[in-house]
Amino acid sequence: MSEILxxxxxxxxxxxxxxxxxxxxxxxxxxxMKGESVSVMGHSGSGKSTLLSIMGALNPPTSGVIEIDxxxxxxxSQEMRADFRREYLGFVFQQFxxxxxxxxxxxxxxxxxxxxxxxxxxxxxxEEVLIRxxxxxxxxxxxxxxxxxxxERVAIARAIxxxxxxxxxxxxxxxxxxxxxxxIMELFQELNQxxxxxxxxxxxxxxxxxxxRTIMMKDGRLSDYQEELIRKSININ
Amino acid sequence: MSIFRIALNNLMRRKIKMLFLMLGLIVGVATVISFVxxxxxxxxxxxxxxxxxxxxxxxxxxxxxxxxxxxxxxxxDITFDIQKLTMEDIPKISASSVSQYINIISPKxxxxxxxxxxxxxxxxxxxxxxxxxKPWLTLKQQDTTKxxxxxxxxxxxxxxxxxxxxxxxxxxxxxxxxxxxxxxEFKVFGILNEVGSEDDGLIYGNLNEVQTLLNKPNELSMxxxxxxxxxxxxxxxVVGLEExxxxxxxxxxxxxxxxxxxxxxxxxxxGFALSAMVLLIAAMVVxxxxxxxxxxxxxxxxxxxxxxxxxxxxxxxxxIEVGLIGIISGILxxxxxxxxxxxxxxxxxxxxxxxxxxxxxLLPAVLLSVGLAIxxxxxxxIKAAQLDPAEALxxx
Numbered sequence: 113m114s115e116i117l118x119x120x121x122x123x124x125x126x127x128x129x130x131x132x133x134x135x136x137x138x139x140x141x142x143x144x145m146k147g148e149s150v151s152v153m154g155h156s157g158s159g160k161s162t163l164l165s166i167m168g169a170l171n172p173p174t175s176g177v178i179e180i181d182x183x184x185x186x187x188x189s190q191e192m193r194a195d196f197r198r199e200y201l202g203f204v205f206q207q208f209x210x211x212x213x214x215x216x217x218x219x220x221x222x223x224x225x226x227x228x229x230x231x232x233x234x235x236x237x238x239e240e241v242l243i244r245x246x247x248x249x250x251x252x253x254x255x256x257x258x259x260x261x262x263x264e265r266v267a268i269a270r271a272i273x274x275x276x277x278x279x280x281x282x283x284x285x286x287x288x289x290x291x292x293x294x295x296i297m298e299l300f301q302e303l304n305q306x307x308x309x310x311x312x313x314x315x316x317x318x319x320x321x322x323x324x325r326t327i328m329m330k331d332g333r334l335s336d337y338q339e340e341l342i343r344k345s346i347n348i349n
Numbered sequence: 350m351s352i353f354r355i356a357l358n359n360l361m362r363r364k365i366k367m368l369f370l371m372l373g374l375i376v377g378v379a380t381v382i383s384f385v386x387x388x389x390x391x392x393x394x395x396x397x398x399x400x401x402x403x404x405x406x407x408x409x410x411x412x413x414x415x416x417x418x419x420x421x422x423x424x425x426d427i428t429f430d431i432q433k434l435t436m437e438d439i440p441k442i443s444a445s446s447v448s449q450y451i452n453i454i455s456p457k458x459x460x461x462x463x464x465x466x467x468x469x470x471x472x473x474x475x476x477x478x479x480x481x482x483k484p485w486l487t488l489k490q491q492d493t494t495k496x497x498x499x500x501x502x503x504x505x506x507x508x509x510x511x512x513x514x515x516x517x518x519x520x521x522x523x524x525x526x527x528x529x530x531x532x533x534e535f536k537v538f539g540i541l542n543e544v545g546s547e548d549d550g551l552i553y554g555n556l557n558e559v560q561t562l563l564n565k566p567n568e569l570s571m572x573x574x575x576x577x578x579x580x581x582x583x584x585x586x587v588v589g590l591e592e593x594x595x596x597x598x599x600x601x602x603x604x605x606x607x608x609x610x611x612x613x614x615x616x617x618x619x620g621f622a623l624s625a626m627v628l629l630i631a632a633m634v635v636x637x638x639x640x641x642x643x644x645x646x647x648x649x650x651x652x653x654x655x656x657x658x659x660x661x662x663x664x665x666x667x668x669i670e671v672g673l674i675g676i677i678s679g680i681l682x683x684x685x686x687x688x689x690x691x692x693x694x695x696x697x698x699x700x701x702x703x704x705x706x707x708x709x710x711l712l713p714a715v716l717l718s719v720g721l722a723i724x725x726x727x728x729x730x731i732k733a734a735q736l737d738p739a740e741a742l743x744x745x
Binding site: 191222 | 355648649653654658660661739
């Protein structure tokens, strides 16, 4: 039986907006197993990106507990949480979010910058993952010299260079055409098959077919009913 | 890949902004450096002029003395074992350990002579040296048809004297007339303008003639010395003179030294105030540019924090950036400031001395630039490090 990698217990997140309290997440309880691939779907404002940022140790919940690999991440200090993100998490942000003045190779090396590896080790590790995502010949290009799909691959390479157990992806195919988006999803599928746990926020129902489980969110709550609807709509298409 | 590389690449990317920031620092450093250079030259020239304006030390014959107190009712000064100053002492001053600071040596013999059945004080001087040292003494009338001469260029003719204004009035003599001094005839070459000091009551003659008149050949009453004190304190000159003249006692004229220090001090204060203002403006430019740069880089900083950079790493990136800019700005500011002082300083400050490039100011210039940049950037750096990564990535 698989072990639990992420354990979310009764998470709430409340924001203050225009003097009023808004509940972005309402009593979310969820477990994600090691090696699982999960898509989180829902309309804009449903709370899916908030949930991702809370799982990414970036955004403390108002109440509730979240443990990743048995570590209560919001009991860690700010700086310890930064170390945790470096060692445990690989982020793939919306719109790639590459550093524009660094080459593809340097962008991929970024998570290794603050580790105690030698420069050669860092270069080799980055090169290895760039080869893995099919960008061997474009390592020394700046982001603006790469296509959208290539930039996404660099972003994925940056997320996996440190060999984290968990990849968190926020709308990774949102700015790509369908063909490139499918290629990127196949890459995520391969990474998952190699043992990485993948959690992806997506608007695109087509992406769910590359991932094992789909979680539907509505008004800050998990919604099984919506999940069924989505499955049906995929089957119809 | 290192934090240094990230900082360097960012600088290369934001060339215009970084050039603007650099320009602020360069202007600040260049102003300070040119001002320091010009001030040093002005201080030196002003010091020299002040040093030339009257003696700053006086050499008298050494004597032993004691103060006798009679039952607290009467004090008596007794002086004994009085030594003599002679003409041979003058070359010893030029050969002393402080000779490089000596500007004017003005020997003189003071004595009383009888004229018109009354005693008057006569001073034997080397006219050029005495009147160069005391430029406030000027001729009112002169016994020639030529224009009144500058006293510092005057060769007093033989058997001639110059009278102070009160002395001329008391003796009731005019220029060109003859007066008897200890029954010897002297012509009144000129009469000085009134200065309101004891100089007004004196008769000035050539030193050798006064020595003969007073029957003190080769003897001196005192030697007044003007020394350049830019590079050494007056006390050091006093010690050096006393070592070379054991038969004498040397006294520093504190008023001259104090006036000098006070005048130069005021110049320095003005310079520091102006430099501080320019640096303040440079600091504001750095602060504004860095805050705007941090604001533009919010998302980028969010990415760094999300992928595991600690706050200290973010601050390190910013400090490396401003440190590099500070180093380059310090070097360029030093060069521009030094060249501006060298070529523009003499015209701007109306000074005659050359202003050389002082390479010793390079390190202070770089340290000033780097220090200023880092201190001013501390607030933007802390602000950047404290950015909430979720907010920076717009997850909140």
